[in-house]
Amino acid sequence: NAGVTQTPKFRVLKTGQSMTLLCAQDMNHEYMYWYRQDPGMGLRLIHYSVGEGTTAKGEVPDGYNVSRLKKQNFLLGLESAAPSQTSVYFCASSFFRTEAFFGQGTRLTVV
Amino acid sequence: KQEVTQIPAALSVPEGENLVLNCSFTDSAIYNLQWFRQDPGKGLTSLLLIQSSQREQTSGRLNASLDKSSGRSTLYIAASQPGDSATYLCAALTSTNQAGTALIFGKGTTLSVSS
Numbered sequence: 001n002a003g004v005t006q007t008p009k010f011r012v013l014k015t016g017q018s019m020t021l022l023c024a025q026d027m028n029h030e031y032m033y034w035y036r037q038d039p040g041m042g043l044r045l046i047h048y049s050v051g052e053g054t055t056a057k058g059e060v061p062d063g064y065n066v067s068r069l070k071k072q073n074f075l076l077g078l079e080s081a082a083p084s085q086t087s088v089y090f091c092a093s094s095f096f097r098t099e100a101f102f103g104q105g106t107r108l109t110v111v
Numbered sequence: 112k113q114e115v116t117q118i119p120a121a122l123s124v125p126e127g128e129n130l131v132l133n134c135s136f137t138d139s140a141i142y143n144l145q146w147f148r149q150d151p152g153k154g155l156t157s158l159l160l161i162q163s164s165q166r167e168q169t170s171g172r173l174n175a176s177l178d179k180s181s182g183r184s185t186l187y188i189a190a191s192q193p194g195d196s197a198t199y200l201c202a203a204l205t206s207t208n209q210a211g212t213a214l215i216f217g218k219g220t221t222l223s224v225s226s
């Protein structure tokens with residue numbers, strides 16, 4: 001049972017490049033989330049999904065897009081990366097109003 | 112808008128001490144409250160989950176309490192050990208603006224336990 005797996009674990013992008021972060025969970029959870037963690041700011045919600053085919057904006061959605069075509073996967077896209085998107089990104093999943101489980105994070109640097 | 116605050120931001124104690132970490136939240140309409148541990152450069156590990164109808168949860172040397180009416184939760188660590196050194200995060204499960212729910216996090220308390 002792998003839990004929540006994030007791919008890749010590290011990435012360096014140049015300003016303006018695009019990339020997709022993949023989150024996969026094997027617990028059949030309905031809810032999935034993307035957060036970013038920055039020093040002094042804590043974890044902030046980017047986007048979330050309450051089920052396959054649904055997505056919604058969180059606190060800091062600008063510059064990101066998401067898709068949930070399959071229940072087990074939640075993709076976070078950066079269309080044109082900016083240095084302000086340098087951060088550690090965490091994916092999480094849960095059943096409705098229950099314990100949330102987090103992935104190990106993706107450390108992204110935009111130069 | 113839900114805001115979660117953790118006090119203190121950092122705490123240093125000698126091994127063996129009992130300690131309390133504090134978490135407060137502004138909107139009492141939460142579904143649950145979850146405590147996490149984060150080691151440097153690592154992900155979040157769930158420690159305890161307290162449902163909104165519960166008052167406390169215990170796991171080993173950890174005890175978490177919840178008082179929804181006052182908007183407070185505490186994490187009690189008994190007989191602290193150097194291996195407890197980490198950042199502890201609390202998060203309140205709250206309704207979002209778009210008919211969903213999401214965890215709102217405090218900024219954490221960084222604990223250092225010296226031997």
